[in-house]
Amino acid sequence: MSAQTVATAFQRHFGYAAPLLVRAPGRVNLIGEHTDYNLGYVLPAAIDKEIYFAVGLNGGHEIRLVSHDLNDCCTVAVDQLHRTDTQWANYLLGVAAQLQQRGIVLTGFDCVFGGNVPVGAGLSSSAAVECGLAFALDQLLATHIDKMTLAHVAQKAEHEYAGVMCGLMDQFASLFGRDGHVVRLDCRSLDYEYFPFDTQACRIVLCNSGVKHSLADSEYNKRRQECEQGVRILQQHYPEVQSLRDATLAQLQAHQAEFDEVVYRRCRYIVEENTRVLQACEALQRQDLVGFGQFMHASHAGLRDDYQVSCPELDALEEAARGLPGVYGARMMGGGFGGCTINLVAPEQVEAFLEQVSAAFEARFGRRPDTYQTSIVGGVSQVVGEQVTAGIGQ
Incomplete structure (x- = not known):
């Protein structure tokens, strides 16, 4: 094209x-x-x-x-x-x-x-x-x-x-x-x-779960509503909290008893993820790709366990990538319920990474994932x- x-x-x-x-x-x-x-x-x-x-x-x-x-x-x-x-x-x-x-x-x-x-x-x-x-x-x-x-x-x-x-x-x-x-x-x-x-020093490699997702489905908009519900609870105690961007983990924990368990976990993920972005940028400035990658894995865990927008295929891809030689970090990317994982991989390890992750995925799901190496433009x-x-x- x-x-x-x-x-x-x-x-x-x-x-x-x-x-x-x-x-x-x-x-x-x-x-x-x-x-x-x-x-x-x-x-x-x-x-x-x-x-x-x-x-x-x-x-x-x-x-x-x-x-x-x-x-x-x-x-x-x-x-x-x-x-x-x-x-x-x-x-x-x-x-x-x-x-x-x-x-x-x-x-x-x-x-x-x-x-x-x-x-x-x-x-x-x-x-x-x-x-x-x-x-x-x-x-x-x-x-x-x-x-x-x-x-x-x-x-x-x-x-x-x-x-x-x-x-x-x-x-x-x-x-x-x-x-x-x-x-x-x-x-x-x-x-x-x-x-x-x-991206010549650290490759961005995408692994497609092959699970098609539609952000127009009810789950995406439901997550947004759950976050808004959490903000309304916090505003009763902290009027300055206009969005979860304004909330702290300490504020959430202080009023956990007032939250539905699911809504609490949604809000906790968002508050922690905002902190991770800032910390990850600091790691980038230090050229600390290993540190940056740890924040990616933590992000995936939060999306999987607290925000619950992952799926077995995405989890398998992230798990297969974790710990492989030359892999700095991996996580699911996008709205969730399918799509790709994003992986940061040392250039000399990309070929081995693709083979090992693909083989692990095929062993579990009976097919090899599509993969893409991308450049930033x-x-x-x-x-x-x-x-x-x-x-x-x-």
Whole structure:
């Protein structure tokens, strides 16, 4: 898959050339899971698994969308934007609807998109789709929206059109990624800081459990509700606690008797995970990958035992990686209930790591997991060299 592939498909579908070409990366998150919607800290990076877009204004009154990978189409009138039964299209239509709600005069446009971000692997293919189109429309309509606002546009699209009450991390990472860096985002203040991460000195290896998950299912939104319930309990004693970001472990423990056991464990995980992100960044600054990896394993244990969003396949992958030569750390990544583990591995040990983890997984589940080695790249951008002036349709 390349930008040229979607450009060719665009001309074939719509009969005119010269679309704007855009790439939007998926993301990994080294540590800080489910903390974003609790206004805490996350540590993501954009990666070289990407969605490519060819987008052009068509001079009419329709939005015409083509999923190249699914070989499927969807058409909606600009003045009748609504959620459809075509789930993949809702991510794109939600972006268009958000722009309209912000007072932007939207004209008809055509879009072909496709890429190599594995769907359901926890690499945020949905955020890449949203952010890529938001960026493309901003360019074509010359609306000059800043990147943070585009991230919010994409996030609200997912809330209102895909039905997933996600935090801001995925969209932020896709737009704000920097080559060779991870970025710590404070999800309350939206301050962020880049930290160098050399993927040639330490490889990021993903192992896919093969279990497909949908963040739109009830469990994801239920976790958010449980966290909000915990905040309400704490606010009775500490009015300054507006989110779990503001809570301390001591505060939780002092009022444990007032909590439902499950809600308490959810809140404990979030409070501890926020602390782990800050400690992990300190380890990065010391170039202490062994220390960083210990925080990753602790994160997995919390996600497995307290937040309960793991699954047997993810647990088996993390367990198989733990203690192998050259493995600094491993944990499940993403919303949970499937997807990938993220592993930090010394370059000279990657081949042996992949063989040993795959063999252990196959012995238990009867199949070998898909694996990916990833590099850290920059955020959403126009494809230079293949881009030509946006065309007007017939």
